[in-house]
Amino acid sequence: MEKVTPQLIAYIACQVQFTLSSITSWWLVNGDFDYIQFWKTIVDFFERPPGQDAQHRVNRLLEWWTRKGFGRNRCQDLTDEARVNMSMNALARQRARIDDVAFDLN
Incomplete structure (x- = not known):
C-alpha cells in the first residue's frame, strides 16, 4: 500500500462504526445500519464528485x-x-x- 484510497477510507469508517456500535458480531446489515450502502456512499463521495x-x-x-x-x-x-x-x-x-x-x- 502506497497511498490512501477511497476504499481504504470506507474500510476504516466501517471498522470505526462497528467498534462504536453495541453489536458483537459482523453482519453486512445490522438492524437499520447497512454496511454495504455505507461503504458505497463513502467510495462514491470520492469517486463521483x-x-x-x-x-x-x-x-x-x-x-x-x-x-x-x-x-x-x-x-x-x-x-x-x-x-x-x-x-x-x-x-x-x-x-x-x-x-x-x-x-x-x-
Whole structure:
C-alpha cells in the first residue's frame, strides 16, 4: 500500500462504526445500519464528485490523508499545492479564519 484510497477510507469508517456500535458480531446489515450502502456512499463521495471543483477538493483530501498516513517518504507523490496546504501553518490559517468568522458573528 502506497497511498490512501477511497476504499481504504470506507474500510476504516466501517471498522470505526462497528467498534462504536453495541453489536458483537459482523453482519453486512445490522438492524437499520447497512454496511454495504455505507461503504458505497463513502467510495462514491470520492469517486463521483459533482464537478471539477469537487474533484479538486477530493484529490487534495486524498493527498492530505496519504501524507498523514504514510509520512514524508510519500511526499514526492504530492503536488506542491498539496504540500503547502498540509502544513501546520495551513491548519493554523484555516482555524484563524474560522475563529474570525465566529468572532464577527457575535
